[in-house]
Amino acid sequence: MRDAFFSELYDLFRHDRRVVFLTGDLGYKLFDQLKGHDPARVINCGIREAGMIGYAAGLAKTGLLPFVYSITPFVTLRCLEQIKIDLCYNRANVVVVGVGGGFAYGPNGPTHHGIDDIGVLSCLPRLTVWTPSDPREVRLCIRAAASLDSPAYLRLGRNKEPDIFDSLKHTPDISRPALVREGSDGVIVTSGFILHEVLNAADCLKQQGIHPAIVRITTLRPFPEEFIRAAIADGRPVMTVEEHVATGGLGQETARIVAETGKGNRFSMLAIPAEFPDACYDRDALLARSGLDAASIAASYRRLWTPNTATGGA
Amino acid sequence: MTMSPDDQQSIHQLQQDLRRDIIMMAAHSGHVGVALSCVDIVAALYAGVLNCTPATADHPERDRFILSKGHGCMALYAVLARMGFIDRQLLETYGQNGSLLAEHPLAGKISGVECASGSLGHGLALAAGMAKGLKLQGLDARVFVLLGDGECNEGSVWEAAALARAGNLDNLVAIVDGNGLQACGKYEDISPGFKLADCWKSFGWEVSEADGHKYRELVEALGQASDSGLPKVVLCRTIKGKGIDFMEEDLEWHYRPVNGDDRDRAFRRLSRA
Numbered sequence: 001m002r003d004a005f006f007s008e009l010y011d012l013f014r015h016d017r018r019v020v021f022l023t024g025d026l027g028y029k030l031f032d033q034l035k036g037h038d039p040a041r042v043i044n045c046g047i048r049e050a051g052m053i054g055y056a057a058g059l060a061k062t063g064l065l066p067f068v069y070s071i072t073p074f075v076t077l078r079c080l081e082q083i084k085i086d087l088c089y090n091r092a093n094v095v096v097v098g099v100g101g102g103f104a105y106g107p108n109g110p111t112h113h114g115i116d117d118i119g120v121l122s123c124l125p126r127l128t129v130w131t132p133s134d135p136r137e138v139r140l141c142i143r144a145a146a147s148l149d150s151p152a153y154l155r156l157g158r159n160k161e162p163d164i165f166d167s168l169k170h171t172p173d174i175s176r177p178a179l180v181r182e183g184s185d186g187v188i189v190t191s192g193f194i195l196h197e198v199l200n201a202a203d204c205l206k207q208q209g210i211h212p213a214i215v216r217i218t219t220l221r222p223f224p225e226e227f228i229r230a231a232i233a234d235g236r237p238v239m240t241v242e243e244h245v246a247t248g249g250l251g252q253e254t255a256r257i258v259a260e261t262g263k264g265n266r267f268s269m270l271a272i273p274a275e276f277p278d279a280c281y282d283r284d285a286l287l288a289r290s291g292l293d294a295a296s297i298a299a300s301y302r303r304l305w306t307p308n309t310a311t312g313g314a
Numbered sequence: 315m316t317m318s319p320d321d322q323q324s325i326h327q328l329q330q331d332l333r334r335d336i337i338m339m340a341a342h343s344g345h346v347g348v349a350l351s352c353v354d355i356v357a358a359l360y361a362g363v364l365n366c367t368p369a370t371a372d373h374p375e376r377d378r379f380i381l382s383k384g385h386g387c388m389a390l391y392a393v394l395a396r397m398g399f400i401d402r403q404l405l406e407t408y409g410q411n412g413s414l415l416a417e418h419p420l421a422g423k424i425s426g427v428e429c430a431s432g433s434l435g436h437g438l439a440l441a442a443g444m445a446k447g448l449k450l451q452g453l454d455a456r457v458f459v460l461l462g463d464g465e466c467n468e469g470s471v472w473e474a475a476a477l478a479r480a481g482n483l484d485n486l487v488a489i490v491d492g493n494g495l496q497a498c499g500k501y502e503d504i505s506p507g508f509k510l511a512d513c514w515k516s517f518g519w520e521v522s523e524a525d526g527h528k529y530r531e532l533v534e535a536l537g538q539a540s541d542s543g544l545p546k547v548v549l550c551r552t553i554k555g556k557g558i559d560f561m562e563e564d565l566e567w568h569y570r571p572v573n574g575d576d577r578d579r580a581f582r583r584l585s586r587a
Contacts, residue, residue, distance in 0.1 A: 040450060051439045051473030058443020086436055090421045090429045
């Protein structure tokens with residue numbers, strides 16, 4: 001995702017002179033190409049995330065289009081009030097780019113985990129939140145940024161995410177939820193690069209004769225309320241899967257709609273527990289410990305789909 | 315309508331008129347001492363320094379002003395009304411339900427307010443970004459930002475100061491309203507040993523000082539272009555509550571609305587002065 005981001009940004013940077021790249025002293029060598037093209041529009045702000053957001057807001061207020069880049073927690077929670085006031089309230093069209101969303105920086109520890117970014121940022125009016133699921137969607141988000149008139153947050157993984165949409169032979173549209181796999185046995189709604197785990201879980205379920213539809217949401221804010229309402233209107237079982245804590249995330253938003261719709265959908269929400277891990281773990285281990293690896297997702301869905309079997313517990 | 319007072323009497327008149335408007339606005343809300351501390355600086359900027367009029371308030375090459383210490387906004391509103399950016403009638407709605415003049419400037423509501431402020435420590439980074447944006451686009455305009463000395467407690471001010479220095483933003487002028495009093499005490503007691511002139515110098519800024527209530531001195535200090543290629547800060551010596559003797563240097567007037575006998579007394583002081 002990171003390489004896709006820089007390569008697509010380079011393309012936009014060359015053609016749109018409004019684009020300015022700001023980094024909080026991260027991304028070693030990754031923005032050299034941008035610098036080679038026009039060093040004046042590449043600014044290493046140093047380890048000053050709050051200052052960097054305000055600086056970007058000022059740039060935007062003169063008509064430029066800044067992209068602000070750092071590791072997820074540093075460019076979100078660290079400078080939250082600057083995002084709220086300088087960007088959202090003052091309506092400055094700045095793209096805040098967090099690299100390493102979710103557990104992408106696993107062994108770096110909780111200081112580097114980006115598992116509460118969406119919930120916190122979702123409190124802020126006017127902020128578009130993009131959680132692309134693969135490198136191709138990252139490119140589409142950058143193209144969409146060029147026509148924004150308000151701020152956006154782009155949540156990236158790191159650099160190993162597979163090209164899901166290419167393998168599905170599916171042209172994604174980030175502006176609306178997509179049915180990435182047809183299915184008649186309920187629905188799994190997910191967002192971001194954990195889609196890969198969800199698809200693997202679906203493969204596993206298929207072998208057991210369970211065929212959930214899979215929906216991915218890339219533009220998470222504003223939340224695609226009407227789509228979800230329509231998708232669950234027939235009362236089918238719904239599971240949400242997100243690489244984020246439950247608070248303020250996809251699952252809570254969907255649960256609200258399930259409750260309001262009142263069709264009696266069986267519902268299950270898979271999210272990261274709001275607790276600090278007890279030791280060092282990589283992403284795969286952290287996902288497994290959170291019940292978010294493909295096998296755990298499949299097992300949870302099986303319990304949702306067949307609640308009365310001996311192994312059930314839903 | 316714009317005005318640039320050219321004699322001592324009209325300068326004095328302007329300063330007194332602005333104070334009258336501030337006292338009028340402060341009937342139901344606090345921060346009158348703050349507004350009286352910075353109003354002469356804001357007046358000098360709009361009347362004698364800024365290349366920005368109501369007609370050019372959206373022009374890309376206008377000079378910009380950000381009131382980072384947003385709680386001093388009665389001063390800004392009074393000046394904007396005098397300079398014709400907003401209708402003077404609007405001042406009477408200050409702080410009331412449905413008014414565009416909140417007790418801290420709202421975003422995108424009135425001509426002459428570049429951005430919202432109220433939470434301290436935001437304005438300098440915004441101003442620096444604007445100054446950088448103007449430079450990147452080859453636009454010949456300057457950006458002025460007014461901070462409080464208490465506001466300089468905020469770490470984000472110093473992040474922004476470093477960014478402005480790194481960008482060699484000689485089109486950026488920071489102004490510090492140095493009245494020496496914060497919300498709950500004296501600046502020097504809260505930040506002992508933290509000498510602002512030394513701090514700004516150590517961040518690589520061009521530093522000058524001015525009496526924050528003397529119009530001509532302010533116009534000269536603020537209007538002078540930086541000759542060092544560096545961002546410039548003008549540290550202004552001011553008096554909280556300036557111009558109303560019973561409010562001067564008294565922390566009570568950081569908070570207290572001006573009504574009843576106090577209001578009458580304040581107007582009497584102004585008419586005598």
